[in-house]
Amino acid sequence: MPEPKTRRRGTELEQAILDAAWAELRDVGYARFSIESVAARAGTSKPVIYRRWSNRAELVFASWGAQAPIEHFSPDTGALRTDLLVLFTRIARRADAMMNEVIAGVMSEVFRHPEVAELLRARLHGAPVAAVVQTIVERAVERGEIPPVELTPRAGRLPFDLVRNDSVLCRAPMSNDAIVELVDGVYLPLLRGLALARDDG
Structure with a gap:
């Protein structure tokens, strides 16, 4: 049987979200960038992202700063x-x-x-x-x-x-x-x- 996935928390989860946001930016640009798409890429939910970044501009700044x-x-x-x-x-x-x-x-x-x-x-x-x-x-x-x-x-x-x-x-x-x-x-x-x-x- 496959081992259950370990739930990501803290910095590991944040890095996954930032990586997903950067990939989304590169693929679709800012105009089509959405929190929902980032959540899908990162394998998490919109509420999890909004608890850390209140809007998409804030998330974009954070993902840029991580590069x-x-x-x-x-x-x-x-x-x-x-x-x-x-x-x-x-x-x-x-x-x-x-x-x-x-x-x-x-x-x-x-x-x-x-x-x-x-x-x-x-x-x-x-x-x-x-x-x-x-x-x-x-x-x-x-x-x-x-x-x-x-x-x-x-x-x-x-x-x-x-x-x-x-x-x-x-x-x-x-x-x-x-x-x-x-x-x-x-x-x-x-x-x-x-x-x-x-x-x-």
């Missing part, structure tokens, strides 16, 4: 520039994985539903990329590459904002040349400017 997460990512190549190149590349590849139609679909929800707009604002303000940038900058200061920098919250999450803007406008995977341009032409000058401003202050 190549930034939280525990901390490049340490030994140089500020190459650390930033690795970070920007990581963010860009995450943006590439999140299809433009999905981004457009979520943004349309933002304009129609204030609760989704608030969710997006909260996720942007709490984006883990700022903590990663802070670690990269602190290491660069310790190596003597740059003077101490006071990294504002907006400056800390700017790598994410720059990549997201390029991805949405160009509607194509970001090239390596574009990543180099953002690092060399925008972000490194910004960090050096912040360091000078701190010294002058």
Whole structure:
């Protein structure tokens, strides 16, 4: 006789739902994405999903965040520039994985539903990329590459904002040349400017 299936709980169940949501997004896009379809893929029920995520936009954000997460990512190549190149590349590849139609679909929800707009604002303000940038900058200061920098919250999450803007406008995977341009032409000058401003202050 076949062994009975073990009931999934906790993180195992959540991961199954997030994987199912991501597969559904890739197959049908945001416009046709539904909690019911995700539940069927994950082998669970709609109430189980709604106990964790209150709407489909929230579930989409969560499934996106589970792809190549930034939280525990901390490049340490030994140089500020190459650390930033690795970070920007990581963010860009995450943006590439999140299809433009999905981004457009979520943004349309933002304009129609204030609760989704608030969710997006909260996720942007709490984006883990700022903590990663802070670690990269602190290491660069310790190596003597740059003077101490006071990294504002907006400056800390700017790598994410720059990549997201390029991805949405160009509607194509970001090239390596574009990543180099953002690092060399925008972000490194910004960090050096912040360091000078701190010294002058």
